[in-house]
Amino acid sequence: MSVDPMAYEAQFFGFTPQTCMLRVYIAFQDYLFEMMLVVESVILKKLDAFPGCKISPFQIRKSTEKFLLFMKEHFDKLFSKMEEVLLQLVLNIPKNVVLPEDKVHEQYPYTKEQFQALQDEIRQLQQQYRAEASAEQALRAELEEQKAVRAELEKILRWFDGLDNICREHGTSNFKESFAFLTQNSKKLQDVLKDVEEKSNKIKKHNQLL
Secondary structure (H helix, E strand, O other): OOOOOOHHHHHHHOOOHHHHHHHHHHHHHHHHHHHHHHHHHHHHHHHHOOOOOOOOHHHHHHHHHHHHHHHHHHHHHHHHHHHHHHHHHHOOOOOOOOOHHHHHHHHOOOOHHHHHHHHHHHHHHHHHHHHHHHHHHHHHHHHHHHHHHHHHHHHHHHHHHHHHHHHHHOOOOOHHHHHHHHHHHHHHHHHHHHHHHHHHHHHHHHHHHO
């Protein structure tokens, strides 16, 4: 059996040539064993037709095994030559033949060093892509945060615009006067609220006494 792995042939056939030859060898060998059993059974039947025959079945079996060994030795020699011919002339891909899927390697040959450099470049580009994607995600998050802040600022500006309009309606024209006006009204509201709470508490106490 050949020790050459014949990997290129295995790529083309889908199996190694050595595996093919091994299966052929096993098939021939099984057929040879079966034929010997058939021959042995025929001889035993023929001997039954001779009642006075002194040849025993055991002797027939020994002779059959001896003949089988002789046949196997010769078969192995013949098969070895047949295997050599088949592996060289039938199941072998010539060195100058390139499979269709390997045409690209023939058109764009790369040395081991060039291939390694290409792999390093690919890894570097992948790292750059991941870094840029992370930076883009961070920028998007910052943009969303800025949008939220801007919305809050717009709310505050609208509140100030409403406040300014209220102050103008009450005769105040600048922010200082508006703030003083709001403070004064706020204190009045607090006093009114306190007065309401006191009266409410008095009413509750009065109801409890009743």
